[in-house]
Amino acid sequence: MTGALLYLRLTSLRNLVAYRLGRLRQPKYLLGAVFAVAYFYYFVIRRFGAARGAVALAGAGGPSAGMLAASAICAMLCLVAVVRIAYAWIWPPEKPGLAFTEAEIAFLFPAPVTRKALIHYRLLSAQFAILFSAVLITVAFNRSGFLGGHRALHAVGWWIMLSTIDLHLNGTNLSLGRLRETSAHFRLWRLAGVAVIAAYAVAVYLSVAGPVEAFLSDSGSRGGLDGLSGALRGATAAYWLTLPFRIVLGPYLATTYREFAVAIGPALIVLAAHYWWVSTTQARFEEGSIAIAERRAAMRSAAQRGEVLKLGRKPKALPGPFPLPPRGLPEIAFLWKNLLSLRSSLFSRRALFVVLGIGAWAYFGLGPLMRVRSGDALGFVVLMFCAIIAGYTLILGPQIARQDLRSDLPNADLLKTYPMEGWRLALGELLAPTTILTVILWATILAAAATYDSAGRVEWLTAGVRATVAGCLALAAPMMCLIQLIVPNTVMVLMPAWYQSSRTRGGGIEMFGQRLMFGIVQLLFALLVAVPAAGVAVLVYIASFWVLGISTGVVLATVAVVFILAAEAAVGLWFLGGRFERFDLSLENR
């Protein structure tokens, strides 16, 4: 039986690779693949490879930016894994299930296959993805470059970490499912579990916070990572509390063969214990597996139809974001509708987790920094932070906030029967994401203006000037957001086949490349529309501030910017609306 299951897995893998290679004959996939390979080479492999050369320098001048970036990303991935595990313990699914495809369920569940064989098959299937991920992550982050050690050992380290996490999630799923089936007091058990997790998190924080703060406030704390890890080694409670995690991380963190040999044993024991846990837990996973498979299939077909990918939960009915009278501008109806769909997406358990995660990161991560840094330095940190968020909002925001024509693509026929000109329909559809992105930008502008104060060093940057600049940026923000949103919507209408393929879930490196290309188009367009506005703004400012002062100069320049951006947005909407009126999705499917 194992042979048959192995045959199924290997043959599927071979055919998948053949299919992926075969579709490279299509230019859109080939170009995507070339883009992705070039990106990985120049921005990941080469860059982190350069960090390797920096090791020799690290002893003298501390870690390089590349090393810190790589270690920060690794730390973030670990944090994501921890949060994912906590999520699995706190919110287990209603019914335990393992991730099989619908075809696997149709063929394997009725077949004379033991329950254990099914679990083994599932674990084996996961191993293909885990092995691939381990190799990819090893190459991408090149940990050898900043902490030393052999790459092959790091790959094994990643494999152990990923396999343990996968087994742990499955074990949690099955154990809690079993508990739900057998215990009349499941809620109490779950509550106790949440309390233990919370207590554990608080204990880890308390045991780590002291040494970290002492390290940061120490004026001589310029020892980089070594100094920080030295400070942590001194915390005995933290040492024992984090022991299970450190055992799993041990092979990855080993820098010599000897360290690896010492670390691999305990890590494999933990891994084997997890395997035993999963394979012996007597939970009925069939119904849950069917539900998972159906949900995945529905998500896949939704993505292929061009609909928004859902996280596998049922949407909830919510009241409208504001009263919608039957008379008035029809564009507002689209704002109302799209805000409603956004609220449904926002009020999810996962969204709550993301917000809590960001909040925890801000408090635990920035908190100590804020306490030891004072005055304008803190304002500068906040300013930089806000600038980064604002930049991401303008460049990546339009790719994420899709409550517009893109999410309504399946309803294109219906929309076109509405008695509205194309540009008005496009404007209506874009109002909701424009509002969302604008609110985020306004929040960053407000935060930066409220905390940044460099009047001590820059005389002319008075509170009045700061307020004027902030107000002017806030005025220009909606137009910039609107223009940025016109770009991906126009791309969708002009090249629906490309756009659709880039939205399909998963899909390999070529799909990543396609998404990358769309991101680059977005960035280039942002620059293109900003150049004339910025040029005119500079001219107006230079011409006016000598006579009228800085604030008035800024206001006049902003008026010019808003005027130009509004004109650009109007042209964009007119073009997008016209194209949408002639757009025929069925033609693309022929």
Add this chain to the structure above:
Amino acid sequence: MIEVEALTKKYGAFTAVRSLTFSVKPGEVLGLVGPNGAGKTSTLRCLAGIIPATAGTVRIAGHDLSAEPVEAKRALAFFPDEPRLFEYLTVRQHLTFVARIYGVADYEALATPLLEELELAEKADVLPGELSRGMKQKLVIACGLLHSPKVMFFDEPLTGLDPLGIRRMKDSIVRRARGGAAIVLSSHLLHLLEEVCTNVLILKRGDKVADGTLADVAAQFSNGEPDVSLEEVFIRATGGSEG
């Protein structure tokens, strides 16, 4: 009410509809029939303003669809075969949204009886995901009827409906026609067309094969035989094969 003259729709080199001319007066129900690929859906989509015609003119309630699309669309409703709904809007919120798009001032007074007529009143506050396919179809119909359109286009209107729903849908179409609406419906269900249509237009490979009242078209293909069914007429007119 609906005037179509020399309507042509091409997809690249392929001609889906070729120089189609016909009209539908208030109170008439035109059945659009033809084998698969005959150009029915393309015709309906051109008539509803979803896709532009390659050539020819379409006038809806006196408005040229290409020159005055907004005015023309205000008078029409299109009912697709596959119910497309907004996932996060409840049944009632769909009607609120559509009312604003069409500027239906007294929509609440209209919506309540409409929901009751379509047996959706109890589902007014649920999302489309909780509705059966037939219910979704009914919601699409409720949204389409809310602005009291003078012109209606139905693409396979009975798909997904239960027997009672089919009966009600047929009655509704006939009632709307009697109320003065001009209706075009496309369907493969010839018995439906026989029951509700006053006129029939048969398409084959984008060309009009026959157009007229049911009796006229039947006479054209009856070869002198009495009581020839529409099914028989259809097979004789089209050869029974794919378009």
